[in-house]
Amino acid sequence: MPELPDVEIFRQYLQSTALHRTIEKVRVEAPEMLGDVSASRLQERLAGNALGAVRRHGKYLFAAADSAGWLVLHFGMTGYLKAYRDPESAPGHERLVLDLADGYHLAYACPRKLGRIDWCRTPEEFRKQEGLGPDPFGEGFGRAAFDELLAGRRGSIKGLLMNQQAVAGIGNIYSDEILFQTGIHPRTRAADLRERGGGLFDGMMAVLETAVACRVGERGWPEGWLLPRREPGAACPRCGGRIERIRVVGRNAYVCSRHQSG
DNA sequence: TTCCATGTTCCGCA
């Protein structure tokens, strides 16, 4: 489920499994997933080096290869990481595998190949190049900055939340959860929400923080969350209404129109 | 077999 909270978990996972171990071999199993970097260049940059830091911006993960630059991973809809020692434990659909000197392997698996493997000089440069908006957990992003984002927007709030150029990291699932928790209908015009105070900003931060905490603790979703009930006709865990599936900005949005209003 | 899916990008159109 690679939206911001999921990628944050991958970041922590990579940090605890693969840092400071020399990369002996780099296996590019799906060269068609490479962005601007060639397989040979990627191998040249990574092999013999070790990953020394891991960062995240929105849905992108960055791993520093000594001073040579940063490996960039995007997970599409189905990507994930897995570290293993026994080759029999390898996940299916490996697209990039780093064979580490301690006998472990770090695999980037991505069944649907909708992700991306890339390289950048610095995460800041990559962010600028991609035109990514601020990360909700990044510096300088607060209620004022968010309020400014809402101003003058003609589109829906769901569209804005999912717009990576506006805010980086939120996708279909978490935009639904944020709007569900804050009682806002996904088709509400973003600009109209400026008068509704900081409820949306606070709700957004709370949902993202809670989601990370739940995944870290491998706990289930909190009571009252929409996430495990994304199906038409399900009982609304907040108000007893019915969950409906509607189409918003080209995606299926799950909404309880009894407590979510425009 | 058919439909649907957590993402991004491109096109046409308002």
Next chain:
DNA sequence: TTGCGGAACATGGA
């Protein structure tokens, strides 16, 4: 200019 709908991408699961 902004933003929407739709299609495309590649693949697996219900």
